[in-house]
Amino acid sequence: MDLPNFTFPFPPFNIDIMSNTYQFGMIGLGVMGRNFLLNMADHGYKVIGFDKDATKTAALESSATAGTTVKGVGTLKEMIELLETPRKIMMLVPAGKPVDDVIESLLPLVQEGDIIIDGGNSHFTDTLRRVSYLQEKKLHFTGMGVSGGEEGARKGPSIMPGGDAAAYPHIKPMLEAVSAKVNGEPCVAYMGKGAAGHYVKMVHNGIEYAIMQLLSEVYDILHRGGGLSNDELHEVFKQWNEGELQSFLVEITADIFTQPDDKTSNRLVDMILDKAGSKGTGKWTSQDALNLPVPIPVIDMAVAMRTISSFKEERMSAAALYQPVAKAIGTKKDLLIKQTHDALYFATIMCYAQGLAMLHSAATELDMQIPLEDVVKIWRGGCIIRSGLLETFYKAYRKNKTLPNILLDKGVAKLVKKKERNLRALLKTTLQSKIPAGGLMSSLAYFDAYTSAVMPVNLIQAQRDYFGAHTYQRTDIDGVFHTNWNH
Numbered sequence: 001m002d003l004p005n006f007t008f009p010f011p012p013f014n015i016d017i018m019s020n021t022y023q024f025g026m027i028g029l030g031v032m033g034r035n036f037l038l039n040m041a042d043h044g045y046k047v048i049g050f051d052k053d054a055t056k057t058a059a060l061e062s063s064a065t066a067g068t069t070v071k072g073v074g075t076l077k078e079m080i081e082l083l084e085t086p087r088k089i090m091m092l093v094p095a096g097k098p099v100d101d102v103i104e105s106l107l108p109l110v111q112e113g114d115i116i117i118d119g120g121n122s123h124f125t126d127t128l129r130r131v132s133y134l135q136e137k138k139l140h141f142t143g144m145g146v147s148g149g150e151e152g153a154r155k156g157p158s159i160m161p162g163g164d165a166a167a168y169p170h171i172k173p174m175l176e177a178v179s180a181k182v183n184g185e186p187c188v189a190y191m192g193k194g195a196a197g198h199y200v201k202m203v204h205n206g207i208e209y210a211i212m213q214l215l216s217e218v219y220d221i222l223h224r225g226g227g228l229s230n231d232e233l234h235e236v237f238k239q240w241n242e243g244e245l246q247s248f249l250v251e252i253t254a255d256i257f258t259q260p261d262d263k264t265s266n267r268l269v270d271m272i273l274d275k276a277g278s279k280g281t282g283k284w285t286s287q288d289a290l291n292l293p294v295p296i297p298v299i300d301m302a303v304a305m306r307t308i309s310s311f312k313e314e315r316m317s318a319a320a321l322y323q324p325v326a327k328a329i330g331t332k333k334d335l336l337i338k339q340t341h342d343a344l345y346f347a348t349i350m351c352y353a354q355g356l357a358m359l360h361s362a363a364t365e366l367d368m369q370i371p372l373e374d375v376v377k378i379w380r381g382g383c384i385i386r387s388g389l390l391e392t393f394y395k396a397y398r399k400n401k402t403l404p405n406i407l408l409d410k411g412v413a414k415l416v417k418k419k420e421r422n423l424r425a426l427l428k429t430t431l432q433s434k435i436p437a438g439g440l441m442s443s444l445a446y447f448d449a450y451t452s453a454v455m456p457v458n459l460i461q462a463q464r465d466y467f468g469a470h471t472y473q474r475t476d477i478d479g480v481f482h483t484n485w486n487h
């Protein structure tokens with residue numbers, strides 16, 4: 001993003017404005033930046049925003065709540081002059097080069113001790129680099145995840161700040177004020193050292209991808225396999241949202257089925273092309289899970305399915321060649337709905353388990369010191385993956401802060417065990433029906449492997465030693481062994 005030093009046609013700088021000091025500045029007034037800033041103003045903070053697009057700056061002021069102090073400015077210099085020190089300057093601009101460009105434009109203007117916050121979905125390695133770069137210049141840099149979409153930003157997101165611990169006390173009261181609240185507790189907490197804020201947000205998005213994949217599979221099973229209409233699907237998801245599956249994603253899914261199309265007489269969902277987009281955070285989660293390493297197969301599958309969906313033309317050729325005909329699932333409707341409910345519940349727990357296990361490992365492997373208890377606490381409200389289940393996980397981490405995997409918690413184990421049978425039953429019929437259910441299947445494969453005291457990798461060790469003398473350990477004697485196999 002280039003930031004031309006143009007002057008927005010705004011009332012000229014005057015004494016009255018000069019005497020004002022603003023408490024928080026925002027760079028990038030797209031809908032997320034604008035909403036976040038307006039939210040802050042609604043909580044009594046005097047805020048100031050800048051965007052290189054003058055129409056966005058104007059939209060900021062015109063959409064402010066009456067009685068709040070919201071100012072749009074046409075240059076960064078003006079913003080810097082009007083902010084109280086230490087300055088709190090947040091940016092919500094596209095990840096990558098735009099973030100570096102904003103930082104470079106700020107450097108000649110800011111002073112020691114000022115706090116620069118990146119609230120976008122930046123890759124954590126970029127954040128790590130920026131933290132040290134700005135530390136050298138005696139500036140604070142906070143990589144901060146913000147979740148909740150447009151509405152969340154306006155009414156209360158879940159906020160995941162990390163990085164410079166010295167900066168956090170300065171921004172904590174403001175972030176607590178604007179965040180979502182659950183039982184009166186703010187959905188914001190310090191997520192740990194370095195790039196922890198962006199790392200936690202990345203994994204949040206990985207879990208988001210996985211749950212969305214499961215929801216799409218469950219929709220397919222009930223719709224193509226069980227013959228449920230959009231109205232029936234709406235009812236099923238609505239009811240699920242009132243029970244143990246309560247979550248933001250289930251809630252919006254229920255809504256989606258009733259949305260009419262304004263161009264045809266169909267429901268909109270039936271008119272949307274089956275090609276999923278993505279901005280990369282799911283892929284980043286999978287990539288880093290491989291590096292740690294931590295297995296997150298449901299998230300990996302979700303990323304893969306979005307990619308497969310994008311090969312629409314190839315899929316159509318393959319469909320013509322193999323002619324798979326999705327067969328109806330014979331199970332009675334009520335039973336199918338029950339099995340699907342339990343399968344979704346089971347598999348959703350696996351998504352959180354994998355993401356949280358990844359954070360557990362990153363906390364030490366990447367020296368981020370991520371407090372898992374606080375992660376699940378602040379995910380209970382405001383964010384896209386908020387759900388009733390997070391309350392259960394919060395209890396589990398309060399009992400044991402260092403739990404490596406939530407599947408090891410007795411309370412969680414009880415829930416999982418109750419649903420396992422129906423997931424297996426559902427997958428049997430789904431496999432026969434040819435409806436792809438990779439997310440559900442990999443959740444079970446993960447569970448079966450993770451809960452196996454014995455795995456067949458003794459054979460893999462034998463093969464490695466056979467062809468490459470890679471050695472193996474024995475079950476009965478300590479040490480490392482090699483055999484001259486019979487070849």
Ligand code: 6PG
Nearest residue numbers: 147148149205278279280281384
């Ligand atoms: C959130 C969302 C938000 C964004 C996703 C979309 O927490 O508010 O996760 O960050 O909507 O990044 O990601 P894809 O475009 O990759 O699906």
